[in-house]
Amino acid sequence: MPDVTAEQVLEALKSVSDPDRGGDIVSLDMLQGLTVKDGKVSFSIEVDPARGPELEGLRQEAEDAAKSVPGVQAVAAILTAERPAPQLIPDQPAEFSKMQLPGIKSIIAVASGKGGVGKSTTAVNLALAMASDGRRVGIIDADIYGPSIPRMLGINEQPVQSESGQIMPLNGHGIPCMSMGFMVDEATPVIWRGPMATGALEQLFSDVEWGDLDALVVDMPPGTGDIHLTLSQRVPLTGVVIVSTPQEIALADARKGLNMFRKVEVPVFGIIENMSYFLCPDNGKRYYIFGDGGARREAENLGVDFLGEVPLDTRIRETSDEGQPIVASDPGNEHSETYKAIAVKVWDKIRAQG
Ligand SMILES: Nc1ncnc2c1ncn2[C@@H]1O[C@H](COP(=O)(O)OP(=O)(O)OP(=O)(O)O)[C@@H](O)[C@H]1O
């Protein structure tokens, strides 16, 4: 099987022209995030949203062109809508039409405010814990700048397209997964323009063959940016779970994140405290290195539930680094039990939303 390079695919894509604008999609700078790995090709074509529905033919043509390159085994091409970034107008929420996602019963965002507090670790273990009693749970990695869920779930492939043109999610430990990272090469830092990123995010919900899901967990990027606004305005979120570490600097950011979701009327299910204490493997003692009980107090002050605390433990980091999250690889472990107890509370919250 010949090795395929991005240059070869790019060359082939130069034969595809935009029916309205003349010119080919490469010269017109419509091609984004081209990835070629082990014969699998993925890219997106950025188009004006008004033209989106008419351009399925263009997408198909581009896919066929890429497929014609010798050695290419699978191609995933998606249309990305470029549209103005959503504006949040306080006290006067604009009418944003929500996406219709009939097969997905509930959508839970995992957010934090501050980066690096363990959102992705929590999201992945929570999704696995929510699925541990047989319910169907999927996960979306919405972090454009540092996608990490596929790695944590041990997924090494790229998604491909089904015959109907939908993207097939990949499976990690029984959980269907899609990531913004599938659209870019992990080794190549990509600068996404705001509207492009939000367009791609929407496609992770609407253009993926999710099937019937009881819940879809969304791992958010840190902060309160465009992605958060798009998500709260376009996606029918059932609720949000906030992850924080116990120290004030993280809690202050958690507060900001929480208030943003409140402003857009997304129910806040509660706060999970991560890295609550260090569990010393030598003596089993707990060391409250970031202070004791910060997130629990914060939850009380903010009038939201405290969903549970997860300690800082090497096993949690190692297992997710290895693509074997603790809930999947060691379900009887005390931390796995903690994640499952949190999952029960989250299911209760989902049920309460009707
Ligand atoms: N409870 C824990 N015990 C030990 N290590 C942890 C724990 N939670 C997270 N980590 C480790 O901390 C690091 C950051 O975690 P993670 O990537 O989940 O954070 P994040 O909030 O998603 O970060 P980002 O803001 O960059 O998306 C990872 O190496 C992870 O393995």
Ligand SMILES: [Mg+2]
């Ligand atoms: Mg993360």
